[in-house]
Amino acid sequence: EDQVTQSPEALRLQEGESSSLNCSYTVSGLRGLFWYRQDPGKGPEFLFTLYSAGEEKEKERLKATLTKKESFLHITAPKPEDSATYLCAVCGTSGSRLTFGEGTQLTVNP
Amino acid sequence: DTAVSQTPKYLVTQMGNDKSIKCEQNLGHDTMYWYKQDSKKFLKIMFSYNNKELIINETVPNRFSPKSPDKAHLNLHINSLELGDSAVYFCASSQWGGGAGMETQYFGPGTRLLVL
Incomplete structure (x- = not known):
């Protein structure tokens, strides 16, 4: 069974203070790893898909990286509008569905 | 303009009642899903359909x-x-990519169900 663990559960940063969120996974054959952003009271919004170890993708202040066991979401010089819950999900070869982690709730204070 | 819409947004009801939640997408996608997110923000798939055919039916x-x-x-x-x-x-909802589960999924705003 595919499993995803995200850490930390919650993270508070000052505006401009860079940091990383972690997503550790176990999967029988990784097809892809997904990052989503979820704002309070809204549905998850797609950010990135990573397919193989060593791959990196960037979008504004966010950069996602992937190894064989984990993914990191690096946030550079965050702004208050980056505050949200960030969800990680994997899709493995054993099942045609996404398995989500519990998310990291990020708060960026001005 | 809403891509994936759900009604109602909030649903408060008594134990034992029967209720329905509706979902519509205007993205032209072939595949649709239902997920449940519990109080710990854990998002878990329940069902998926491709072009009206049931594809995923989790232990629900x-x-x-x-x-x-x-x-x-x-x-x-x-x-x-x-x-x-x-x-x-x-x-x-998502495009159909042969059932591998890799297609980008677009989520609706959610329906908050409270059973009293």
């Missing part, structure tokens, strides 16, 4: 029955509601 009580009248709509009917059904239910 029989009280939950999805219905897809056409590929743009996927409704969720819940019989005999229980306290443990309280959660946020999200609908999502």
Whole structure:
């Protein structure tokens, strides 16, 4: 069974203070790893898909990286509008569905 | 302009009642999903349909029955509601990529269900 663990559960940063969120996974054959952003009271919004170890993708202040066991979401010089819950999900070869982690709730204070 | 919409946004009801949640997408996607998000933000798939055909049916009580009248709509009917059904239910849609599960999913705003 595919499993995803995200850490930390919650993270508070000052505006401009860079940091990383972690997503550790176990999967029988990784097809892809997904990052989503979820704002309070809204549905998850797609950010990135990573397919193989060593791959990196960037979008504004966010950069996602992937190894064989984990993914990191690096946030550079965050702004208050980056505050949200960030969800990680994997899709493995054993099942045609996404398995989500519990998310990291990020708060960026001005 | 809404890509994936759900109604109602909030649903408060008594134990034992039957309720339905509706979902519509205007993205032209072939595949739609229902997810349940519990109080710990854990998002878990319940069902998926491709072009009105049931593809994924997770271990969900029989009280939950999805219905897809056409590929743009996927409704969720819940019989005999229980306290443990309280959660946020999200609908999502994606293109069909052969069933590998890799297609980007677009989520609706969620339906907050509270069973008293």
